[in-house]
Amino acid sequence: MTVARSILLFAVAALFEIGGAWLVWQGWREHRGLWWIAAGVLALGAYGFVATFQPDPNFGRILAAYGGVFVAGSLAWGMVVDKFRPDRWDVIGAAICVVGVAVIMYAPRTPS
Template sequence: MIARSLLLFALAAVAEIGGAYLMWQAIKEGRGVLFAVAGAVALIGYGAVAALQPDDDFGRVLAAYGGVFIVGSLAWGMAFDGFRPDRYDLTGAGICLVGVLLIMYAPRSA
């Protein structure tokens, strides 16, 4: 169940960050309407993937995804935009991932 949840977070991050990047390229870099449409489709996909999380608490899932989004955004910037994180970026990303793990997977009493 945790592995499935982590995979869904990763897929959601690719869809949302990729969609936002395509939209950025369309608007900021003048790449055209096809980039914008592809970005919009990817963002719709993000919403659908996020809803597949096994946890039924919307607030919990989206709060935890916020940490995944932060780490994924830094990674995307490194892979596609020449961004190089400093030690504060990396430390913050690590803290975010600890938060994700606590929010989503800490044992809870029923």
């Protein structure tokens, strides 16, 4: 159950961070206005809180693993929201990142 909870938290964090960054991008680069930017800033702040609910107590480990989630999630967001079509190298790179997440977060460890 802990792994499932952790994966769910990574997914929620990705929605907040990637969605927040996208809102800021839309507000600034696409000239949609300050309300879009403000919504993005709030979403980015929510991402920071979601990360604190991960079961592992090590900030560095959580953030390092989340980096891989961010890579894969950003490509998925681009596909769904912006109709971006990743090439095989994007997909291979994202898969490597996801494997890295699994190793960092879920490999068996001996208690220190």
